[in-house]
Structure formats: C-alpha cells, structure tokens
Amino acid sequence: MARLPVYLQLLSEQFDAGVSNISSEEIAELAAVNAAKVRKDLSYLGSYGTRGVGYEVEFLIFQIKRELGLTHDWHVVIVGAGNLGQALAGYGGFGERGFPVGGIVDVADDKVGSLIGGVRVRHIDDLQHIVQSQNVAIGVIATPGPAAQDAADALVAAGVTSILNFAPTIISAPHGISIRKVDLAVELQILSYHEQRRANARQSTALKAVPGASGRGASA
Amino acid sequence: MARLPVYLQLLSEQFDAGVSNISSEEIAELAAVNAAKVRKDLSYLGSYGTRGVGYEVEFLIFQIKRELGLTHDWHVVIVGAGNLGQALAGYGGFGERGFPVGGIVDVADDKVGSLIGGVRVRHIDDLQHIVQSQNVAIGVIATPGPAAQDAADALVAAGVTSILNFAPTIISAPHGISIRKVDLAVELQILSYHEQRRANARQSTALKAVPGASGRGASA
DNA sequence: CCCGGCTTGTGAATCCGTGCACAAGGGACC
DNA sequence: GGTCCCTTGTGCACGGATTCACAAGCCGGG
Known part of the structure; x- marks a missing residue:
C-alpha cells in the first residue's frame, strides 16, 4: 500500500513529540484519510492494535519499517548530472531518510x-x-527526456531492479x-x-450575475 | 484527469517528430495504457477524433492545453530557499514548461x-x-517538514489558490x-x-529449492 | 468478579475506475 | 455512388478500493 510511508512519517513525528499511544481515529486525522481505511491498512501488517486503547506508536513504526524494508539503508545511484541530477544529489533528504547516494554517473x-x-561524478x-x-x-533517472530510456536500459543491465524516473518520458x-x-x-x-x-x-457566475449583458448580445 | 499531461507530453514529442495523425492505439502504446482508456479520456474533451483515421496531433495538443489551462504561463512562487528550494529554482524545467519562477522567499x-x-530571494x-x-x-513549498503548514498558511493568506508541497508533511x-x-x-x-x-x-524459493535443509532443522 | 465504555478488526454494501466488445461513422478505393 | 475497412465513441460488466456498521475484545472501575 502506498499509504504506509505516510503513516510512517506522521507516526515518527508523533513519537518524537512524545506520543506513545495513538488511535486509528487520530492517525486518520493526521493523514487526512478515513479511519476505517487506516485500520484496514494496519491490519494488513497483522493485528498490532489493542482494542479499547489503540496502537503503540513505537511498535507500529517498527512494523511498518519492517514491511517497507527500511530496516537497513538502500543505496541509490543517480543517472544524469545535469541540473536536476545535481539538485537531487545535493539535496540531503535522500541520505537522511535511509537512501544514501551511492554514486552519480553521466555520459x-x-x-x-x-x-x-x-x-x-563517474x-x-x-x-x-x-x-x-x-x-x-x-x-x-535525472536525464533529459530523450535519454531516459537509454539510462533505464543501462540501469537494468547493471543489475538495478527499481527505478525512480524524473524524466518526462515513459520508460519501459x-x-x-x-x-x-x-x-x-x-x-x-x-x-x-x-x-x-x-x-x-468565476466567469460563469459572473455571466449569471449579469444575465442581461450576455443575453443581449449573444444568446438571441 | 491526471493522464492528460502525459498525453500532452507524448503528443508534443510526436508532433516535433513530424507525426500529424495518430490513433488511440498508438497513443496507448506510447503512454503504456489501454487504448479504450485513451479514447474515453479524449472523448471527455469532446469528439475531436475522426473515425477510421484517428486524431490530428496538433489540434489535439491545442485542445488538451486549453483544457489544462496551459494557453498562458503560470508564475509560481517558491517558499523555502534551502537545499530543495534552491534546487527547484535552479532547475530550468519549470520555466521551459510554462511555469516560470516568479519569486523565492524564505524566513x-x-x-x-x-x-x-x-x-x-526575498x-x-x-x-x-x-x-x-x-x-x-x-x-x-520547499521548506523542512515542520515549517510546511506555516508556509501553506502564508501562501493562502497571500492569495495563492494552488499548492505543490514537497515537504514530508500533510498540510491543510x-x-x-x-x-x-x-x-x-x-x-x-x-x-x-x-x-x-x-x-x-528469493528467500522463500531458496527454502523451497532445498526443502530438506529447512525441514530437518526447523519444521519438526 | 462483573460491567460499561472505548477501540479494533472485519463482513457487507457501495462506488469508481478499468477494460471489453460492438455499433456508429468516416474515408478510400473501385 | 456503393462498398469495405478502419477507427472512434460508448454501453455494460467486472474488480478492486473505499466506506459503513457492528460484533469482538480489552481495560479500568466499582
């Protein structure tokens, strides 16, 4: 499920804020989704809640991390050292969240x-x-559009099995x-x-507000 | 529909390549979606195809642009001049595609x-x-997570009506x-x-491949 | 020990997006 | 002018995701 990372993020924030227990209702509020959806998503991981009490934040964080495979770092390699590639590499957010940049390559x-x-850059x-x-x-992939497919092919040939594509091109x-x-x-x-x-x-309501103005010239 | 921008992108590429007519089948191939879906999406704009022939690329591009409101540039303002904000501002992709950076602000x-x-930076x-x-x-919004809500509030107060949020926080x-x-x-x-x-x-298949190895030690 | 309130976990109904299949319609060739 | 082929536009059925509603279960208090 694509929502687990969102839960993880907000649970981590709550944990840092000292919250140790949380209900599905509260999670739903923070994630701006339905409470039943939260419970279904979390029940997918197993039954880790306590009825009448809620979920233990720290334990839930661990379970989501385990499910997402975030128990260890994943090195990423960036293809394309242009504007976008440099921006992504320079942006420290990757490493902080468990995805250190293992290399940058360009043609x-x-x-x-x-x-x-x-x-x-290699x-x-x-x-x-x-x-x-x-x-x-x-x-x-942080190359220009036309080079994205070549980059993807090179990544696959090198043994990469997951690709995040920032180029405006559909790659296969x-x-x-x-x-x-x-x-x-x-x-x-x-x-x-x-x-x-x-x-x-806005335009329609404006026309409606002054029906005569449009009626006189056009609608006859 | 969130697929119109994708169609627009690939149609523009085809137009630049000299293609003047295209069928829903070809679009579907390029966008990696179902042909019926393409036709449904395009019929939403009106009936702009010719049966037996397909769609005129240039006309279709114009119609999609009109639907998406891309007949004129939209200036954007970036909040947050940290790593990510600088990266986004320096990345020329925004202006090229009709979204020039009208300003960057920071606290x-x-x-x-x-x-x-x-x-x-102002x-x-x-x-x-x-x-x-x-x-x-x-x-x-290109601020750290905790500042994202403040940034959103400031944007709304200033009169902005659409927000693209890069911070890892749900904002309301x-x-x-x-x-x-x-x-x-x-x-x-x-x-x-x-x-x-x-x-x-991989692990499961490995275990299955050598059933004795796991069977002997564990499953008794 | 029992009871009441609160929250989870989940069956059932519903809704939306997707894909199929086909009728409607246009163009080209004869 | 007619016929055939090709492609669009769309009614309909299917499937997955979402939501509701409620039974099951835990905790604390009496």
Whole structure:
C-alpha cells in the first residue's frame, strides 16, 4: 500500500513529540484519510492494535519499517548530472531518510570528475561496477527526456531492479523491474487544470450575475 | 484527469517528430495504457477524433492545453530557499514548461538577497506583494517538514489558490485550495517495499529449492 | 468478579475506475 | 455512388478500493 510511508512519517513525528499511544481515529486525522481505511491498512501488517486503547506508536513504526524494508539503508545511484541530477544529489533528504547516494554517473566527459554533494561524478560505463560493488538496487533517472530510456536500459543491465524516473518520458523495462515516475511538470499542469476550472467557474457566475449583458448580445 | 499531461507530453514529442495523425492505439502504446482508456479520456474533451483515421496531433495538443489551462504561463512562487528550494529554482524545467519562477522567499534573513536561478530571494513578509504584483496562483513549498503548514498558511493568506508541497508533511488548507504532495522519500520507500518483497520471494524459493535443509532443522 | 465504555478488526454494501466488445461513422478505393 | 475497412465513441460488466456498521475484545472501575 502506498499509504504506509505516510503513516510512517506522521507516526515518527508523533513519537518524537512524545506520543506513545495513538488511535486509528487520530492517525486518520493526521493523514487526512478515513479511519476505517487506516485500520484496514494496519491490519494488513497483522493485528498490532489493542482494542479499547489503540496502537503503540513505537511498535507500529517498527512494523511498518519492517514491511517497507527500511530496516537497513538502500543505496541509490543517480543517472544524469545535469541540473536536476545535481539538485537531487545535493539535496540531503535522500541520505537522511535511509537512501544514501551511492554514486552519480553521466555520459558527458566534462561532467565526470566533479564533486556533487560529496560524491564524485563517474562515467556511465562504470555503472555496473558501482552497482555491484555497492550493492545498489535503486536507480534514479535525472536525464533529459530523450535519454531516459537509454539510462533505464543501462540501469537494468547493471543489475538495478527499481527505478525512480524524473524524466518526462515513459520508460519501459523487463518484467520484474519496479518503476515509479515523478514528473514535476505534470504536477504543475494538474494544478493549472484546477486553476483553469476555477477561472471558468468565476466567469460563469459572473455571466449569471449579469444575465442581461450576455443575453443581449449573444444568446438571441 | 491526471493522464492528460502525459498525453500532452507524448503528443508534443510526436508532433516535433513530424507525426500529424495518430490513433488511440498508438497513443496507448506510447503512454503504456489501454487504448479504450485513451479514447474515453479524449472523448471527455469532446469528439475531436475522426473515425477510421484517428486524431490530428496538433489540434489535439491545442485542445488538451486549453483544457489544462496551459494557453498562458503560470508564475509560481517558491517558499523555502534551502537545499530543495534552491534546487527547484535552479532547475530550468519549470520555466521551459510554462511555469516560470516568479519569486523565492524564505524566513531566514541570511538567505534573503542571494540570487538563485536568476531570481533574488526575498523575505516571506513580501509574499503577498510578490503574489499580487505578479499575479501568482501557484505556490511551491520547499521548506523542512515542520515549517510546511506555516508556509501553506502564508501562501493562502497571500492569495495563492494552488499548492505543490514537497515537504514530508500533510498540510491543510481552506476548502477551494488545490493541494498536491510530492514526497521523494515516499517514492523511494515504495520502491524499497518492492525490493523487500523481491528479497522475501528469493528467500522463500531458496527454502523451497532445498526443502530438506529447512525441514530437518526447523519444521519438526 | 462483573460491567460499561472505548477501540479494533472485519463482513457487507457501495462506488469508481478499468477494460471489453460492438455499433456508429468516416474515408478510400473501385 | 456503393462498398469495405478502419477507427472512434460508448454501453455494460467486472474488480478492486473505499466506506459503513457492528460484533469482538480489552481495560479500568466499582
């Protein structure tokens, strides 16, 4: 379930705040979802709640981490040392959350050798060596769109089995490889869509408010 | 529909490649979805296909852009000039796709004044002025988690009606405000979950492959 | 020891998105 | 002008996710 990471995040916050027990109702409030959904999701992990009391925060965190495979760090390798790749590597959020950057590679020789976020950029030909020596299972694609499929192929060939794709391109991979796509432009376009609908709604209500104005000229 | 931006992207690529007509089957192939789904989605815009022929790429691009409200640029304002904020501002992808960065703000005085991606960092108190003078409708939250709700409140107070939240926190806003959340750690954790399942599956099959080994010691 | 209140866990109903299959319709070729 | 082929647009059935509602169960107090 894609909601477990969200629960994990908010449970960790509650734990840091000193909360030791929590009910499904409270979790639901914090996660902005239905309480029954929370209980179904958590019951999927096993019966770890106490009726009449709720869930023990610390134990629940451990169980979710176990289910998500977060009991150890996962090294990631970033393909593409352009703007986005540098940004992701420099952004410390990955390592903090258990996903240290194990390497960055690029095709361009002039990028190879520079240091980004404490990691040196290597040539994409070294990908297999990096993946195997550091036991990397997750690859991040931060190339321009047209190069994304090549990057994916290289990652798969090197032995990576999960891919996070930031390029605005649909990539294909053999069966058994997990792929997730995050497209910043798509997110903004969806917001734009909502803005657009709001603008249209405003216009309709404006027309309705002054029916004569549109009625006189157009609707006859 | 959240798939329209994907169609738009691939249609633009096809248009640049000189393709003038395309069938729902071809779109489905490129978007890795079902052809019937493509037709349903597109019929939602109106009946813009020609039976027996397909869709005219250029016209379809225009219609999708119109539906998504992409007929003009939308300025965005970024809240938070930390690692992630700087990365997003420096990443040119926003402006290229019709979402130029109209401003960056932060609470920390020592960040105010610096130049990132050609835009100067201003204090968050100037938010309202930036939003109103540049007619900004979309805000991007790139703060640490604990500050995200404050950032959202400030954006709403300044008149922003759509928010893209990169902080690992669920934020709430008044009814009528559109919110989307992108959490890089969540994406990686979902991949980690799949890796975990793969690892478990490998272990089970290994046990099955040598039934005696586990049978002798444990299952008695 | 028993009882009342509170919360979990889950069967059942419902809803939404998906995919199939086919009728409607347009274009090209004869 | 007619016929055939191809593709769209859509009614319908299926399946999974969501939500409701309630029985089961635990804890604390009397």
